[in-house]
Amino acid sequence: MAALEFTRRYAMAHRLLKTDSRKCAIPHGHNEFVTVRLDPLEQFRFGGANSAAPFEQVKRRWHQWIDEHVDHTLHLGEDDPLIGYFQAHEPARLKQVMTFQGDPTTEALAACFWLKLTAFLEADGLPFSVSEVRIEETPTNTVAVTKENFTPATCGLRPDAWPWRADMSINDF
Numbered sequence: 079m080a081a082l083e084f085t086r087r088y089a090m091a092h093r094l095l096k097t098d099s100r101k102c103a104i105p106h107g108h109n110e111f112v113t114v115r116l117d118p119l120e121q122f123r124f125g126g127a128n129s130a131a132p133f134e135q136v137k138r139r140w141h142q143w144i145d146e147h148v149d150h151t152l153h154l155g156e157d158d159p160l161i162g163y164f165q166a167h168e169p170a171r172l173k174q175v176m177t178f179q180g181d182p183t184t185e186a187l188a189a190c191f192w193l194k195l196t197a198f199l200e201a202d203g204l205p206f207s208v209s210e211v212r213i214e215e216t217p218t219n220t221v222a223v224t225k226e227n228f229t230p231a232t233c234g235l236r237p238d239a240w241p242w243r244a245d246m247s248i249n250d251f
Contacts, residue, residue: 080122082206084137085113086144092153093160094181105152105160110184111214112144114195116206131204139198139244147246151175153182165251176248179235184215188223193230193241201244 091107116136153176154160164172178186188211196208212222240247 081118081209082116082133082136083113084133085111086141087111088144088149090148090151090153090176092182093158094183095155095158096181097183108215112188112191113210113212113214114140114191114208115210115212116199117209119205119207131206135202136199136204136206139202140195143194143198143246147248148176151248153178153187155179155181172249172251175251177240177250179239184213184219184221185223188213188221189228189233189235190241192223192228193233193235194243196230197242197244 087109089107089109091105093105094102097103151174152160156177156179161172161175161177164175176182176190178190180186191213192208192211195211198204199206199208210222210224212220214220235241238250240250
C-alpha cells in the first residue's frame, strides 16, 4: 500500500524556561502546521479496495484530537509555576494546558504527537506505522521527527504519560 500524508493547522502558545532564550521565556504563540506521514504495514497490491484503509478512517481520531484538544492550548513544562496558578485559581482551564517533561519545545511536541498518533493507530487497528511527524512552527522553522531520529522505547518519556494513551488527553491532571 502507499504511504499516507496529511496536514492539520492549529494555534498554540508556550514558554520555554529551561532553554536559554529570554524571548522564549515569555508566553507567546504560534500558528503551526503538523504534517504526519504513515507507512502501510504491507506492500501495495492491486485488487479490492486498493488501499489499506480510507483516509477518513485514518484521519478521524487524529483530526478530532488536534481540532478539539490541541488547538488553542497553552504548552508548559510540568514544573512551570503557571501550572500551580491554574490549579489554584482556574482549575477548569487545566484541560487547555498541554504539559511536557522539560520545556515544551517543538521537538518535544513532535515526539509527543508521534506517540499519540501511534496510540490512535494501534487502538483503531489501522495497518500503518508513523514514519514522520513534521511541525512548521513558523514559515522559516520546521522540526521533523522520523524513524531515523526518534525511538519511542528509549525517548525517556514516562510510560504512563498522556502521549502514550489512545485517549484525548493532553496532560495528566
